[in-house]
Every structure is written in structure tokens, then in C-alpha cells.
Amino acid sequence: MKRRLTTVLAADVVGYSALMDQDRQGTLAALRSFREDTLKSLLEAHKGRLIKSMGDGWIAEFPSTSDAADCAIAVQSAPKADTIRLRIGIHTGEVISDGDDIFGDGINIAARLEALAEPDQILISDTSHNSLDRGDAAQFDGGEQTELKNITRRIGVWCWPKGTSANLSTSADTRPGIAVLPFDNMSGDPEQEFFADGMTEDIITELSRFRWLMVVARNSSFIFKGKSTDIREVGRSLGVRYVLEGSVRRAGQRVRITGQLIDAENGSHLWADRFDGVLDDIFDLQDKVTQEVVTAIEPSLRRAETTRSRAKPTENLEAYELYLQALSHFHLLTDEDNREAIRLTTLALERDADYAAAAGLLAWLHIQRLVQGLEPVGKGPKAAVAAAERVLMSDRADGIAMAYAAHSISMLARDLPRARAAFKQALAENPNAASVHMLASINLCMLNRPDEALDHATQSVELSPKDPMRHAAHIARCSALFQLARYEEAAAAAREALAVRSGFVMSHLMLIAALGQLPDTAAAKSAVNDLNALRPDITASTEQAKLPVFSMTNASENWRAGWRNAGLPD
The missing domain is CATH 3.30.70.1230 (Nucleotide cyclase, GGDEF domain)
Known part of the structure; x- marks a missing residue:
């Protein structure tokens, strides 16, 4: 570019x-x-x-x-x-x-x-x-x-022409906006009108939890109820970039809900899905569909935002564009891409020192190097902790940035109680964000609360089953299952992680330890050989094997025993 x-x-x-x-x-x-x-x-x-x-x-x-x-x-x-x-x-x-x-x-x-x-x-x-x-x-x-x-x-x-004047209306809100139009009742049953309206209102409420989004209030979006309108006209009228619309159709006790997310500036479809349910409990169904819609479209909105530079959750457009460029490198997990993402995020923070999302990403980028055994860049972990502190003191941080910061405090400063408090706040801010649940799970593992950790890790996988970073959610599941001595399930979770990212060393280490606790010694030795082929320098004494998720839990000896049993060199 x-x-x-x-x-x-x-x-x-x-x-x-x-x-x-x-x-x-x-x-x-x-x-x-x-x-x-x-x-x-x-x-x-x-x-x-x-x-x-x-x-x-x-x-x-x-x-x-x-x-x-x-x-x-x-x-x-x-x-x-x-x-x-x-x-x-x-x-x-x-x-x-x-x-x-x-x-x-x-x-x-x-x-x-x-x-x-x-x-x-x-x-x-x-x-x-x-x-x-x-x-x-x-x-x-x-x-x-x-x-x-x-x-x-x-x-x-x-x-x-000269002598004319423009309609110079202004808008100070810099966030990308979304309007949720009233879902159409396709059933011909007036009672279902309340169900459709209630679900629309719940979706508006849940989307409003994401601070980086400007969600149009119910009273404004409901002026389009029952009208056939062009989505781009809706976008212009309400001043939003995205529009969510849908319908409800009932046949007996079965209900089908459809939804689609549209870019109001060009009319393109970003997401569409349908949900089927039974009207045994109309409120349970309403809650279920609301959660599924919100958790499905939030990642779609974030992906759409990273491909454009028209919106900016910072007052500095150049900082936002640098942040978007950094995100494109973040998911690739190579040494070169990580360095480039750190460079771009650092530049973004030079242009806006209070840009919490960029500070949170910078913190995780340094942890990414630590976890993968890469040489530190600049001040390394110190820079990550400093960036995390910047996020935790910011009033502009959303739940995801806060979770990135809490993860850094947990992994590098090893202040687990403070990190846990930040995770609670992050979960309250963004209860449907997969990455927040995943990172909270790792923190809970380190606090020796594997049952709770497993719940959050499982939610992370369910909330975003196609997330490019879902290997980390499977790693979190594996860690919790290993602490619970459910070694076969832990091995399966590690294999799920490797199916997403075959070169991620932590996944190999976890698989080896889990197999080392099982009778199948051949499978354990095969896993060691796979790691040796990838990284012959990795042993049970390398820095990656000393990470807090291995060393700061009540299962630390079991991890080491699993590696020894499998034949991983000391």
C-alpha cells in the first residue's frame, strides 16, 4: 500500500x-x-x-x-x-x-x-x-x-453555484455507528410483534455495552418500523455506518429468526444467519437469540472496521490507521510481523498517547514474543507492563483493551489479584467478547481456579468458533483440563490448538505434557519428535516452559512430570 x-x-x-x-x-x-x-x-x-x-x-x-x-x-x-x-x-x-x-x-x-x-x-x-x-x-x-x-x-x-448554502450539520461522535431496525414480524400473529420488538430492544441494549460502537437509541431506530426503506437512506438519516435488520417467522411452536448486518455506506452484506427455536419459554428464546446475534456480529463489525480508515476510536486519524495496519500483522504470529506490529503500534501511541486500544495491543504483542521464545524488542516486558498501566488508568479503554492489559499484568508483573479485578471489569464491559473470556481463563488457571477457567475458555471457543486466534482459547481449555487431571481431554484441546496454529510452541508443550500423563508412551514420543522437528532447541528448561501458566499453578510439578515421562529433554 x-x-x-x-x-x-x-x-x-x-x-x-x-x-x-x-x-x-x-x-x-x-x-x-x-x-x-x-x-x-x-x-x-x-x-x-x-x-x-x-x-x-x-x-x-x-x-x-x-x-x-x-x-x-x-x-x-x-x-x-x-x-x-x-x-x-x-x-x-x-x-x-x-x-x-x-x-x-x-x-x-x-x-x-x-x-x-x-x-x-x-x-x-x-x-x-x-x-x-x-x-x-x-x-x-x-x-x-x-x-x-x-x-x-x-x-x-x-x-x-455561488449564492447557495450547504446543510452544515455537525457530529462530534467519532465512533462507528450502528442502528438496529425493528425485526419484521412475518407470522401474521400480532402477539409475535411483542417478541420481535423485545428482541430488537435487547440487541440494542447488548450492543451498547461495546464502547467502541455508537448504537442508535430505540426511539430513533423504531421510526422505521413497518416501512420499506433503502438501507443507505437509513444510514444517512441516522448517521450510522452499519444497519442490522431481521425478521421473525412462527409456525406452530417453532420460530425462525433471521438477521443480516449491512454496511449502510455501500449496501454490502457483512454477516447473515438464521436461528431456530421453540416457544416453550419465549423469554429464554429471546435471550438466547439476542446473545447469539450480538456475539456473531461484533467480530464482523471489528473485521469491517479494520479494513477501513473512515472511523477512528481515537481523535487522531493517523493513529487509528497505524493501529489498523498493526492489527493486520498481529494475527500472523511471525517474528517479522510481530516486530512490524510493535513498530506501528508504537507510532500510533506517539500520535495519541491516550489511545487505549493501541496500548493494550502493544502489551499483548510483547507477550506474544515472550510466549513464542522470540528475542525482546526494545524494553520488552517492561514496555508491555508500562503499556498495560496506561490502559488501566485510561477512561477510554473498552473491555478488550482492558483484558489485554490485565493479561500483561498477570503474565509479566504477576500481580494476579489486580489482574483478576481488571478482568472482572473487562467481562462486565464486554461479556460477549471471546478474547476477554480466553484471557480471563488463563488468569484463573494461574489463580488455581481451573473449574472457572474451563467455563471461560469454553465460552471463548463457543463465542467465536472461527476466530483466527482461537488456538489461544483451546490452549486455555487445555491448561484448565490439565489442572483438573483430565489429561485425555487436555490432549484433545492441545490438538485442537495445533489444528489452528501448527507452529505454536506452547500447544506442543501442552500436548506433550498431557500425553506424558497417559499410558500411550508412543503418542507422547511422537509429540516430542514433532516439536523437535519444529524447534530442536526447545527443552523442559527453556523460558517457554517456565511461563507462569506452567510454573505458577498447583499443577506445575505435573507439567514437568508429563514432559519427563514423554522424553522431552531437560
Whole structure:
């Protein structure tokens, strides 16, 4: 990915959904004619390149601001069907190239300006206006400073035609927003209306626990109850990026609930699923579906957010982009990727010292090196503990960042009671986050509470069965089962971890110890050979074998006995 300066034009058809409802075929024909006969030729004439076409909207880039402004005026002035009226926004700024696509600050501000524009109007940022020569600049007036959603600095906005004004509404909340629309009752049974509405309200309540999300209140989302609306119009109306919608259908005592998560900015589907249940206890079913929906869509939302840089849970957009880049390296678990993730996260914290999510990730990245037997980077564990302390003192930390910090306090500072208190807070903040349950489980193992640890580890696996880091949840299960002397199950859990990450040394060590406590000596020796083939330097005396999960529990002697029995060298 490369950074560069460019001018971005974002255009959108006014009232698209209403036009489609009134005359679908006529609207599609008019749009097709406009795109092929007018837009493409004007872009070519002004050296523009079409980046994205979204049916009723387009994003293009230009080598110069003058080209973009001239093209926008030509597009607005060109003859077109009476039904086709456009809003256009233009901004000159830095973008990140990813193949033929671009994203970042440049495209973000252009899109925000387009959303503020009135029909037939062009809005350009002060940055673009300052780049125009005197003649072109004179075609615009205004310059009023305003705040744009998810943009840290105020933007001067200039308008074409002269004498018009823009709807410069502001929004200070920088979090990505989601609206949960009332689930449709497809049963024809009015009593099921209460069930559908109650489930919608519960989902809103549970999603509100995630601090990094802005969840639209019930009263706002319920204005769309019973209406057929375009999701993108919902997003614009409520100022959200994501919309969750669904339906409830009853047949006898059986109920089927469907749900889908949609990106309101482009209409793409991020997640969809269905849930079947029996109305023996309507409240139990409502609770069950609510939990399953929330735990399914929260990871989907996080994945969507890591692929874009339009939202920022920090006031510094550059810090957020660095954090997203670090996340892309975090899951790969190689020495090189870990170093790069530490570098990027450190840079993010230099730009926003109070960025709790980045501090929490930095702490876990240093632990990642310790667990994998990699050489420390910089101050190593000291840096991890310092980052963790920064999170625990922050009022901006969500449950996941808090869990990362608590894990560092547990593993490196070995302050288990304090870490446990932080985990309780993290679980209260994010009760449906798989990673929080997984890390809490490891802490409970070290506190010699394996039964509770097993519960949390099992929940972690169930909450996110396809998580790229689920090997850690299986490791937590294995640790708890080993402490309970359930060695066959512990070995099975270790194999589950290896099925996800075959090169993770801790999983091998746990499998060897569990098999060493069982009669099948051949299987234990085979596991030792597998580890020797991967890392011939690993013995029962290496630093990885001395990690707290092995050394600070009442099962520490059993771990060592298992390794000895299996033939792992001392």
C-alpha cells in the first residue's frame, strides 16, 4: 500500500430509493444513460479515473483540483433526465492506494461533503479551494468552517453555484455507528410483534455495552418500523455506518429468526444467519437469540472496521490507521510481523498517547514474543507492563483493551489479584467478547481456579468458533483440563490448538505434557519428535516452559512430570 496526494470527487443521486420505488425500470435506464453518455465522457475529458461505482453513486480521482472542479461543474451543468439530480463533494488530500482502490482521509472527506450537499450542488473543501487558481476559485463562495463526522479538524466548505448554502450539520461522535431496525414480524400473529420488538430492544441494549460502537437509541431506530426503506437512506438519516435488520417467522411452536448486518455506506452484506427455536419459554428464546446475534456480529463489525480508515476510536486519524495496519500483522504470529506490529503500534501511541486500544495491543504483542521464545524488542516486558498501566488508568479503554492489559499484568508483573479485578471489569464491559473470556481463563488457571477457567475458555471457543486466534482459547481449555487431571481431554484441546496454529510452541508443550500423563508412551514420543522437528532447541528448561501458566499453578510439578515421562529433554 502506498500513500499519495490526490483530488477525490464523490457523487450521489438524490432520492435514489424513492425513484426506484416509483419507477424501477425507468430509473435504471436513466442512470445507465447518464453514466454511459455523460459521466464517462466528462471524466475522460477532465483526466478523471473512476474508482468505484455503487449504482447510485460514484467516486473518482483527478491529477489536479482544477480538473476535478471543472468536471464537477460540467457534470452538474450537463443535460440529463429530470429524475437525475446529483450531489457532489470534492477534497484534495492524502489517500492510501491498495491495488486499484483508494481509501483514507482524502476519500473520507469528499464523501462527507457529498452527503452534506444539496441537490444540484457541489461542495469543495478549503484544501481543494486553496489549490484552485483565481478564476476557478471565484466560481465558489462560502468558506464556512464546520465539523465533519469522524474528521478531527474543522473543514472550510465552499459551494457551487455561488449564492447557495450547504446543510452544515455537525457530529462530534467519532465512533462507528450502528442502528438496529425493528425485526419484521412475518407470522401474521400480532402477539409475535411483542417478541420481535423485545428482541430488537435487547440487541440494542447488548450492543451498547461495546464502547467502541455508537448504537442508535430505540426511539430513533423504531421510526422505521413497518416501512420499506433503502438501507443507505437509513444510514444517512441516522448517521450510522452499519444497519442490522431481521425478521421473525412462527409456525406452530417453532420460530425462525433471521438477521443480516449491512454496511449502510455501500449496501454490502457483512454477516447473515438464521436461528431456530421453540416457544416453550419465549423469554429464554429471546435471550438466547439476542446473545447469539450480538456475539456473531461484533467480530464482523471489528473485521469491517479494520479494513477501513473512515472511523477512528481515537481523535487522531493517523493513529487509528497505524493501529489498523498493526492489527493486520498481529494475527500472523511471525517474528517479522510481530516486530512490524510493535513498530506501528508504537507510532500510533506517539500520535495519541491516550489511545487505549493501541496500548493494550502493544502489551499483548510483547507477550506474544515472550510466549513464542522470540528475542525482546526494545524494553520488552517492561514496555508491555508500562503499556498495560496506561490502559488501566485510561477512561477510554473498552473491555478488550482492558483484558489485554490485565493479561500483561498477570503474565509479566504477576500481580494476579489486580489482574483478576481488571478482568472482572473487562467481562462486565464486554461479556460477549471471546478474547476477554480466553484471557480471563488463563488468569484463573494461574489463580488455581481451573473449574472457572474451563467455563471461560469454553465460552471463548463457543463465542467465536472461527476466530483466527482461537488456538489461544483451546490452549486455555487445555491448561484448565490439565489442572483438573483430565489429561485425555487436555490432549484433545492441545490438538485442537495445533489444528489452528501448527507452529505454536506452547500447544506442543501442552500436548506433550498431557500425553506424558497417559499410558500411550508412543503418542507422547511422537509429540516430542514433532516439536523437535519444529524447534530442536526447545527443552523442559527453556523460558517457554517456565511461563507462569506452567510454573505458577498447583499443577506445575505435573507439567514437568508429563514432559519427563514423554522424553522431552531437560
